[in-house]
Amino acid sequence: MNNSHVPENHSRSQPRILIVGTGAVGGFYGGKLAQSGARVAALCRSDYEVVKSKGIQVKSVYGDFHFTPKKVVRNVSEYGSPPDYILVALKVLPEIDTARIIKDAVGHDTAIVLLQNGIEIEDPVAQAFPENEIISGLAFICATRTSFGHIEHIDFGRVVIGLFPEGPSARVEKLANLFNKAGVPCDVTEDAVTARWRKLVWNAPFNPISVLGGCVDTKKMVENPESLKLARQVMEEVCKIAEAAGHPLPDDIEQENIDGTSKMAPYKTSMLVDFESGRPMEVEAILGNTIRVARRHGISVPRMESLYALLKLIEKQNR
Amino acid sequence: MNNSHVPENHSRSQPRILIVGTGAVGGFYGGKLAQSGARVAALCRSDYEVVKSKGIQVKSVYGDFHFTPKKVVRNVSEYGSPPDYILVALKVLPEIDTARIIKDAVGHDTAIVLLQNGIEIEDPVAQAFPENEIISGLAFICATRTSFGHIEHIDFGRVVIGLFPEGPSARVEKLANLFNKAGVPCDVTEDAVTARWRKLVWNAPFNPISVLGGCVDTKKMVENPESLKLARQVMEEVCKIAEAAGHPLPDDIEQENIDGTSKMAPYKTSMLVDFESGRPMEVEAILGNTIRVARRHGISVPRMESLYALLKLIEKQNR
Numbered sequence: 051m052n053n054s055h056v057p058e059n060h061s062r063s064q065p066r067i068l069i070v071g072t073g074a075v076g077g078f079y080g081g082k083l084a085q086s087g088a089r090v091a092a093l094c095r096s097d098y099e100v101v102k103s104k105g106i107q108v109k110s111v112y113g114d115f116h117f118t119p120k121k122v123v124r125n126v127s128e129y130g131s132p133p134d135y136i137l138v139a140l141k142v143l144p145e146i147d148t149a150r151i152i153k154d155a156v157g158h159d160t161a162i163v164l165l166q167n168g169i170e171i172e173d174p175v176a177q178a179f180p181e182n183e184i185i186s187g188l189a190f191i192c193a194t195r196t197s198f199g200h201i202e203h204i205d206f207g208r209v210v211i212g213l214f215p216e217g218p219s220a221r222v223e224k225l226a227n228l229f230n231k232a233g234v235p236c237d238v239t240e241d242a243v244t245a246r247w248r249k250l251v252w253n254a255p256f257n258p259i260s261v262l263g264g265c266v267d268t269k270k271m272v273e274n275p276e277s278l279k280l281a282r283q284v285m286e287e288v289c290k291i292a293e294a295a296g297h298p299l300p301d302d303i304e305q306e307n308i309d310g311t312s313k314m315a316p317y318k319t320s321m322l323v324d325f326e327s328g329r330p331m332e333v334e335a336i337l338g339n340t341i342r343v344a345r346r347h348g349i350s351v352p353r354m355e356s357l358y359a360l361l362k363l364i365e366k367q368n369r
Numbered sequence: 370m371n372n373s374h375v376p377e378n379h380s381r382s383q384p385r386i387l388i389v390g391t392g393a394v395g396g397f398y399g400g401k402l403a404q405s406g407a408r409v410a411a412l413c414r415s416d417y418e419v420v421k422s423k424g425i426q427v428k429s430v431y432g433d434f435h436f437t438p439k440k441v442v443r444n445v446s447e448y449g450s451p452p453d454y455i456l457v458a459l460k461v462l463p464e465i466d467t468a469r470i471i472k473d474a475v476g477h478d479t480a481i482v483l484l485q486n487g488i489e490i491e492d493p494v495a496q497a498f499p500e501n502e503i504i505s506g507l508a509f510i511c512a513t514r515t516s517f518g519h520i521e522h523i524d525f526g527r528v529v530i531g532l533f534p535e536g537p538s539a540r541v542e543k544l545a546n547l548f549n550k551a552g553v554p555c556d557v558t559e560d561a562v563t564a565r566w567r568k569l570v571w572n573a574p575f576n577p578i579s580v581l582g583g584c585v586d587t588k589k590m591v592e593n594p595e596s597l598k599l600a601r602q603v604m605e606e607v608c609k610i611a612e613a614a615g616h617p618l619p620d621d622i623e624q625e626n627i628d629g630t631s632k633m634a635p636y637k638t639s640m641l642v643d644f645e646s647g648r649p650m651e652v653e654a655i656l657g658n659t660i661r662v663a664r665r666h667g668i669s670v671p672r673m674e675s676l677y678a679l680l681k682l683i684e685k686q687n688r
Binding site for chain 2: 259264265266270274279352353356357358359362363364365367368
């Protein structure tokens with residue numbers, strides 16, 4: 051079959067994907083999906099001009115590559131007929147209304163993939179598009195947008211995706227195949243919410259501590275005995291909440307996260323990168339929402355609350 | 370009586386006082402005691418040349434004044450016959466061995482006044498000089514050494530002094546009279562250890578949060594609802610430990626501290642001033658020792674431990 055003769059929106063072999071947000075995560079995975087043959091467009095904002103004229107250059111431990119989106123838009127209404135997938139890789143911030151941003155591109159058959167950090171971040175989108183399939187996704191990647199149109203990928207890269215809130219999905223399988231075809235390890239889960247709690251075990255301690263502990267990378271956090279202990283205690287708090295919320299995590303997950311972090315190349319967390327750039331941090335997605343779940347279940351999380359309070363204060367100075 | 374005819378060390382009306390450490394606290398109170406007629410000398414280190422040649426200029430809300438020590442020494446052995454009081458106003462840091470620094474100036478009748486922050490800070494000095502009277506002191510003052518030989522006093526100034534560990538003392542009364550004579554409100558306590566816990570109610574939250582929350586003054590800490598709440602929770606932890614350690618504090622002490630802080634002029638805590646100057650902070654005196662007391666009594670202090678871990682990490686980056 052010669053794909054060039056098949057109309058785009060009827061192609062089964064070339065799904066149309068709109069990446070919303072081309073930071074490190076959106077740019078990297080958008081480029082990888084394009085390598086697998088998907089027709090990948092990108093919604094850009096501050097980096098629109100650069101990406102439109104030069105695309106995105108990715109310096110990657112997997113091998114450097116260039117990503118030229120099929121189309122670069124400033125607004126989803128410029129995109130055309132609804133894509134098969136909208137892959138949202140925006141920061142999760144109170145001031146970013148994802149449902150509003152993607153609204154005009156969501157068709158009946160569009161699956162909305164939220165490749166984002168945090169807890170209970172799917173609800174606003176799921177409520178806005180009750181008929182659409184929502185795919186919850188997690189990127190386990192150490193990557194940073196070093197400047198507009200430039201991404202540096204220093205470690206990992208696996209993604210986990212699953213239908214929200216749970217269950218099997220053909221669209222999820224299809225997307226996973228695209229990731230795998232491009233060499234991106236992709237696990238499919240039928241329990242996306244538990245997967246999100248699993249990832250939080252890492253994010254909840256290391257993102258805040260990296261900022262509050264004096265702008266430190268992962269190596270410094272795990273080498274300092276006091277901050278390592280605090281990280282472990284915050285992980286324990288996450289596990290207690292996850293269990294109370296009906297998503298128990300494996301017993302060895304704390305140790306696994308600490309061992310993994312000790313072995314990886316020194317890495318600046320996304321929260322630290324945002325902080326150092328004077329950009330808003332995902333404080334609510336990572337800690338605020340989690341603390342609210344803890345409260346609903348009567349779980350005490352004093353360490354997480356301490357980190358949250360300090361982040362709220364430091365963020366006020368930073369913006 | 371013409372004091373000039375009375376040998377210094379036999380004078381009852383002109384006690385001889387050696388100030389050890391002429392930061393904001395030592396310089397301010399040394400100058401005030403000199404105004405009351407005491408013969409006040411000063412041990413200086415980094416600021417020796419400046420203080421020796423020009424003395425210390427204090428810009429004070431009480432009225433500016435100048436303090437010219439009777440003698441400025443680099444080492445207590447240069448001081449001469451033992452003073453009536455050694456007033457220690459050094460930072461309490463693991464690397465500062467106060468007993469060793471003052472040793473050669475401590476005579477049989479020398480009272481050692483520790484005008485310092487923190488919990489259980491008297492023990493090393495009390496053990497080194499078991500025959501001497503140890504006076505535990507607390508300075509409730511907002512003052513900063515802005516440069517060598519220059520102190521800025523922006524608010525408060527009261528001191529509380531008492532025999533360590535407890536009981537009445539004629540030497541304490543005499544020193545209190547000197548303070549009061551110079552217009553410095555001085556309360557005498559027969560329960561110095563409880564007084565130290567009382568002061569910690571302020572220091573334990575506000576010093577660490579001022580550093581970790583992005584280098585903020587007191588006004589910013591009490592105006593931000595999250596950090597205000599954290600401060601209150603840390604105060605509650607202090608009260609729990611104090612009670613377990615046999616030093617129960619009044620029920621309204623938290624509110625009193627918050628109200629007082631809300632009313633005072635925006636102030637940079639001493640820990641923040643030290644941090645911003647790249648100097649060591651009193652992390653162990655204020656939090657480390659306190660957490661160890663909590664452990665001895667089986668009291669859980671997760672918020673204080675979180676602040677401690679972050680301070681240990683940030684301090685490593687700062688030095």
